[in-house]
Amino acid sequence: MTVLDIPELALVALVGVSGSGKSTFARRHFAPTQVLSSDAFRGMVADDENDQSASADAFDVLHYVAGRRLRAGRLTVVDATNLQPHARAALVRVAREHDVLPVAIVLEVPEALAWERTESRADRTFGRPVLARMQRDLRRTYGQLAREGFRKVHVLRGVEEIEAAQIRYEKLFNDRRELAGPFDIVGDVHGCRAELEALLVRLGWDLVRDDAGRPVDATHPSGRTAVFVGDLVDRGPDSPGVLRLAMGMVAAGHALCVPGNHEQKLLRKLRGRDVRLTHGLAETMAQLAAEPETFAAEVAAFVDGLVSHYVLDGGRLVVAHAGLKEEYQGRASGRVRAFALFGETTGETDEYGLPVRYPWAREYRGSATVVYGHTPTPEPEWVNNTICIDTGCVFGGRLTALRYPERELVSVPAEREWYAPVRPLTAAPARPDEVLELTDVTGRRHVEHPYGSLTVPAENAAAALEVMSRFAVDPHRLGWLPPTMAPCSTSTVDGFLEHPAEAFADYRAAGVDRVVCEEKHMGSRAVVLVDREPSLGPFGGGAVYTRTGRPFFGSPLDDELLARVRTAVGVAGLWAELDTDWLLLDCELLPWSAKAGGLIREQYASVGAAGRAALPAALAALDAATARGIDLGELRDRTARRRDDVAAYSAAYRAYVGPTDGLRGVTLAPFAVLAGAKSAYPDRDHGWHLDLADRLHAADPAFVTPTRRRVVDLSDPAAEAEATDWWLGLTAAGGEGMVVKPYAGLAARSARGSLLQPGVKCRGREYLRIIYGPGYTEPDQLALLRRRSLGRKRGLALREHGLGLAALDALVAGAPLWRRHELVFAILACESEPVDPRL
Numbered sequence: 001m002t003v004l005d006i007p008e009l010a011l012v013a014l015v016g017v018s019g020s021g022k023s024t025f026a027r028r029h030f031a032p033t034q035v036l037s038s039d040a041f042r043g044m045v046a047d048d049e050n051d052q053s054a055s056a057d058a059f060d061v062l063h064y065v066a067g068r069r070l071r072a073g074r075l076t077v078v079d080a081t082n083l084q085p086h087a088r089a090a091l092v093r094v095a096r097e098h099d100v101l102p103v104a105i106v107l108e109v110p111e112a113l114a115w116e117r118t119e120s121r122a123d124r125t126f127g128r129p130v131l132a133r134m135q136r137d138l139r140r141t142y143g144q145l146a147r148e149g150f151r152k153v154h155v156l157r158g159v160e161e162i163e164a165a166q167i168r169y170e171k172l173f174n175d176r177r178e179l180a181g182p183f184d185i186v187g188d189v190h191g192c193r194a195e196l197e198a199l200l201v202r203l204g205w206d207l208v209r210d211d212a213g214r215p216v217d218a219t220h221p222s223g224r225t226a227v228f229v230g231d232l233v234d235r236g237p238d239s240p241g242v243l244r245l246a247m248g249m250v251a252a253g254h255a256l257c258v259p260g261n262h263e264q265k266l267l268r269k270l271r272g273r274d275v276r277l278t279h280g281l282a283e284t285m286a287q288l289a290a291e292p293e294t295f296a297a298e299v300a301a302f303v304d305g306l307v308s309h310y311v312l313d314g315g316r317l318v319v320a321h322a323g324l325k326e327e328y329q330g331r332a333s334g335r336v337r338a339f340a341l342f343g344e345t346t347g348e349t350d351e352y353g354l355p356v357r358y359p360w361a362r363e364y365r366g367s368a369t370v371v372y373g374h375t376p377t378p379e380p381e382w383v384n385n386t387i388c389i390d391t392g393c394v395f396g397g398r399l400t401a402l403r404y405p406e407r408e409l410v411s412v413p414a415e416r417e418w419y420a421p422v423r424p425l426t427a428a429p430a431r432p433d434e435v436l437e438l439t440d441v442t443g444r445r446h447v448e449h450p451y452g453s454l455t456v457p458a459e460n461a462a463a464a465l466e467v468m469s470r471f472a473v474d475p476h477r478l479g480w481l482p483p484t485m486a487p488c489s490t491s492t493v494d495g496f497l498e499h500p501a502e503a504f505a506d507y508r509a510a511g512v513d514r515v516v517c518e519e520k521h522m523g524s525r526a527v528v529l530v531d532r533e534p535s536l537g538p539f540g541g542g543a544v545y546t547r548t549g550r551p552f553f554g555s556p557l558d559d560e561l562l563a564r565v566r567t568a569v570g571v572a573g574l575w576a577e578l579d580t581d582w583l584l585l586d587c588e589l590l591p592w593s594a595k596a597g598g599l600i601r602e603q604y605a606s607v608g609a610a611g612r613a614a615l616p617a618a619l620a621a622l623d624a625a626t627a628r629g630i631d632l633g634e635l636r637d638r639t640a641r642r643r644d645d646v647a648a649y650s651a652a653y654r655a656y657v658g659p660t661d662g663l664r665g666v667t668l669a670p671f672a673v674l675a676g677a678k679s680a681y682p683d684r685d686h687g688w689h690l691d692l693a694d695r696l697h698a699a700d701p702a703f704v705t706p707t708r709r710r711v712v713d714l715s716d717p718a719a720e721a722e723a724t725d726w727w728l729g730l731t732a733a734g735g736e737g738m739v740v741k742p743y744a745g746l747a748a749r750s751a752r753g754s755l756l757q758p759g760v761k762c763r764g765r766e767y768l769r770i771i772y773g774p775g776y777t778e779p780d781q782l783a784l785l786r787r788r789s790l791g792r793k794r795g796l797a798l799r800e801h802g803l804g805l806a807a808l809d810a811l812v813a814g815a816p817l818w819r820r821h822e823l824v825f826a827i828l829a830c831e832s833e834p835v836d837p838r839l
Contacts, residue, residue: 002165004154006103007172009330011070011095012077013088013150015141016107017134019114021162025107026079029167036062038080059087063094070098073330083137085144092149099331101151106142108157111135172332173307176256180313183404184220185227188260188373189246190394191236191284191418196245198412199399200226208248214241216248218255227310229373230260230321230341234280235394235419240291247302259306260321260374261341270300280394280419308337315368317404322374323386326366343374361386365444367455371402378425380409382448385455395421407448433816436475440818440825441465447826450809451755451802456829464829472549477539479811479820480674481827482525482547482586483800486793487839488740488760490786495777496765497785500724503740503762508714511751514743516686517723519708520761521669522656522736523590526552528670530565532581538677539582542566548828552589560663564703571699574692580676584811587670590705592656594666604653604770611646611774615639642775649774652766655734669705670696672746680808682746687711689745711743731764738762747805757794758801771838793839796830803827 006012012030014022026035039049041062046054062078069076082088088104095102114135115128145153156162184203189196193215197207200218205226208217218226232246233239249255266284269275277285288296309320311330318329322343328336344358361383364370369385376392380400389409393399396417401410442465444458472478489506491499500517507515525547531537542562544552552558569575569583593600622636660666670693673681681689690707697704708730710723727738741759742748748756769776772785807823 002154002156002161003168004105004156004165005168005170006075006152007101007332008169008175009070009073009075009172010101010103010152011066011091011098012075012103012105013082013091014077014079014107015082015088015104015138015145016109017081017083017111017114017131017138019117019131020107020109021117021159022079022081022107025105025162025165026077029165030075030077034075035077035079036066038062038078041065059090063090066091066094067098070094070100071327081134083134083141085148088145088148088150096149096333099328099333099336101332102149103152104145104150104154106138106145106153106155107162108138108155109159109162113159172330174309174311174332175330176310176312177314179225179256181317181404182222182224182406183227183312183317184224184410185229185319185371185389185402185404187229187389187391187400188231188376188393189228189236189242189399190231190234190262190280191239191242191287192393192399192414193236193238193241193245194415195393195399195412196242199401199410202412203401203403203410207245215245217252218245218249219252220254226255227312227319227371228255228257229319229371229389230258230306231262231373231390232257232260233266233284234262235283236280237418238287239284240287240295243299243302244295247298250302256310256319257306258309258319258321259303259341263303263306264341267300267303270296270303308332308340311368313405318368318370320370320372323360323370323372323388325360326364326368329366329368329370361388362439365446367446369404371404376421376425382453385446385448385453387448392421392425394418395425397425407453433818434476436818436821440822441468441829445826447803447822449803449806449823451805452799454799454803454826454830456826460829460832461825463832464825467548467550467828468825473543473545473551474540475817475821475824477529477543478545478549478824479529479584480527480804480807481549481800481824482527483758483804483827484793484797484831484835485739485759485761486757486790486797488762489790490788492786495782497768497772497776497782498737498762500720500727500738500740500762503760504712504714504720504723506760507740507742507756510756512742512744512748512756513714515712515714515740516690516743517710517712517727517738517740518671518686518690518759519730520736520739520763521588521590521705521707522767523588523592523669524552524595526587526589526668528562528565528583528585528587528668530562530569530583530585532566532570532575534559534562534566537582542582546595548831549824552595557662561666561668564663564700565668565696568696568699568704572692572695574673574695578673578676579678583676584674584808585670586672586674587668590667590669591658591660591665593658594660597657600653600657605650607774608646608650608653611642612650615643615646619643641778645769645774645777648766649769652734652769656736663703667703667705669693669707671707675808675812678812680805680812682805682808685745686741686743727762727764731766734766735764736767737764746801755798755802755805757797788836788839790839792833793835796833796835800827800830803830 016022038058041058042051042054043049045057066076078091092102115131156165197215205218205220207215210216226249228246232242246257250257265275265281309318309324311318318324320340322341324340328339344360364384364386372388373390375388376390376395377388380387380389389400389402391398391400393414396414398411398413442461445456447454487498488503491497491502493499526544528544529539530542531539534541544558544561546552618639622632622639626632658665672689673692675681690709694706697706710726712719712723731737739759739761742756746758750756803823803826807820810820
């Protein structure tokens with residue numbers, strides 16, 4: 001048996017004369033979808049597989065399809081004679097264009113057998129001289145395949161060898177998807193051995209030393225794996241010491257390492273190439289000269305064996321020295337290696353004479369997290385699911401590692417500046433903090449933040465851009481948007497779709513022991529950003545905006561509302577107590593009709609009016625027919641129930657309609673103080689937030705509405721029962737329902753450390769008529785609604801909540817406007833997710 005080793009992703013060219021058995025071999029060893037036959041493509045373009053005049057067009061199409069398959073990462077086999085150099089050159093070109101390895105499998109059989117097989121086929125009409133010429137071409141092919149660029153060449157001679165052949169697929173060296181970590185990914189060390197030791201110790205590693213006390217390995221008690229992003233050498237004080245430690249960790253299976261451009265240059269020098277001793281190489285060579293002669297050879301063998309990049313954790317993580325574009329990940333070619341080592345430059349130089357690098361990360365939209373180094377930066381920053389962790393240790397900065405999958409950055413300071421940088425690490429950013437760019441928010445984007453990450457689809461970004469650019473308040477004032485809120489699990493209590501029992505059970509299952517049940521005000525969500533000084537404040541007085549970032553009423557009503565809030569905050573003493581000159585409040589503005597009057601008239605009142613007009617008339621007609629002896633009892637009962645449901649529906653929405661004139665008749669119900677100048681407050685419990693809201697109510701009782709609530713110990717059935725009775729009374733009196741929240745606060749986490757739902761809504765039976773229609777309580781409709789799926793809504797609520805927490809942190813920290821805007825924009829983009837709006 002002959003085993004043919006083939007990369008899992010490759011372009012395989014079958015080479016052989018007519019009648020050598022290429023198509024049979026392809027059918028035996030490859031899936032039909034993997035095989036592209038030149039005969040089949042001639043049939044596609046000319047309706048005749050033997051029409052040689054169509055070959056040029058057929059191969060054009062074949063090469064196109066091959067390219068599309070390779071681009072998608074699919075093994076592709078080309079079944080053609082492939083005896084002419086130009087034909088093979090075209091295949092090698094397609095393979096190189098898609099950064100895969102070209103492989104040739106040559107099938108050789110005696111000419112007599114090939115002729116016998118050819119003669120037996122009615123569709124083969126050429127003479128034996130043609131076959132003899134093919135055989136001559138085949139013999140010339142053997143010595144040419146490797147020179148033409150085929151990375152593997154397998155030759156099968158004779159029928160027995162062909163029939164006994166077996167295909168064995170090889171993973172590419174860069175494919176380590178089976179390794180899931182956890183990983184500690186270490187940035188550019190550049191000979192800073194002491195800092196590397198300190199970083200490893202801080203990460204929890206135990207150093208292993210040789211008899212001379214030198215670190216030669218490190219182990220982690222939790223079984224973590226280190227990954228070095230390259231540039232271990234040059235510029236620093238002890239490149240051999242760094243190499244000795246890294247090489248030992250790799251040899252022991254405790255670490256992986258990708259090469260940096262400095263290792264590649266060192267390798268060329270160690271092999272005797274003419275290399276200029278610049279950028280720290282002179283220091284490395286001098287340090288190596290003090291080592292035993294065998295050490296340099298070990299270093300050369302180590303560097304020579306390094307793979308350009310690694311794909312890890314099932315494809316979710318990519319590590320490369322200078323980063324890697326999505327289309328290069330898991331591929332193998334010269335240009336992939338060059339990009340991984342050097343990145344991509346624009347061909348220009350900056351004011352320091354250094355090459356200007358193409359900002360590939362700004363355009364990256366891949367799903368894999370890419371971790372890299374190469375270009376020192378003062379602070380690591382996530383950009384579209386990529387992060388550069390070279391923080392310039394050798395230049396006096398820090399040595400940084402990324403813990404994966406935790407996404408936690410850990411660093412140690414440099415002992416000193418070991419090598420003066422050409423470009424200062426503290427160089428000014430590429431753009432001012434206040435400048436927004438369209439590319440920040442358009443297209444498919446990955447947003448990374450301290451509470452998680454998410455991908456924003458291009459279509460969602462486009463929808464958010466429409467709102468932001470045309471309707472939203474000034475981005476400087478748009479520091480946060482409220483997340484959507486998921487309902488509690490669907491109730492099984494007779495007659496109810498939502499019930500407190502499920503809300504309590506949801507949080508109890510998440511490990512929460514105490515919740516607060518807050519009255520759910522039926523109004524319009526209003527975010528209030530208010531400056532202490534209307535003309536001198538950092539936000540120009542402030543803003544009042546909706547949950548989609550639009551001005552709430554517009555001037556002058558918004559200014560009047562801000563003045564009322566500003567005064568109430570002052571009277572309550574919160575400016576001094578919180579030591580702030582601005583506050584961000586999450587509120588509900590009442591009544592609902594103050595903002596949603598048009599919606600109520602067009603969407604709800606019209607339905608109620610139609611039902612109240614039509615159904616009594618229908619009942620009268622049914623009664624008249626019944627009086628004439630027609631049996632319509634069942635229909636009449638159903639119509640009467642519909643009449644009663646419409647009456648209940650009308651009463652439900654009318655409860656939230658009230659007369660207003662400007663701010664007369666309008667009230668504001670604050671329920672969370674989100675942030676001030678010195679701090680964001682998601683870590684404060686809800687008792688703190690609601691106490692401050694009560695003080696605002698006391699300061700202006702005519703304008704600020706209090707929020708009634710109950711605090712419930714989830715281990716106490718009596719407390720749950722009391723809160724349930726309170727909810728039943730609240731909703732029976734026309735209230736919308738309640739929101740159940742972890743008492744610990746907005747930033748509460750589960751026992752596993754994940755963010756909890758910040759709140760789940762539990763809406764009343766009658767209020768839900770507005771949402772699901774007058775007759776939703778009919779048993780068949782209720783049974784159907786109980787099958788509603790909440791998973792997507794809950795996931796969306798958590799993603800938006802995490803973005804909101806990050807936005808509050810960025811606002812208080814004074815982060816660049818573009819970073820704050822990116823987070824808020826992503827919240828709004830999430831609102832375009834296809835989720836049932838009734839949930």
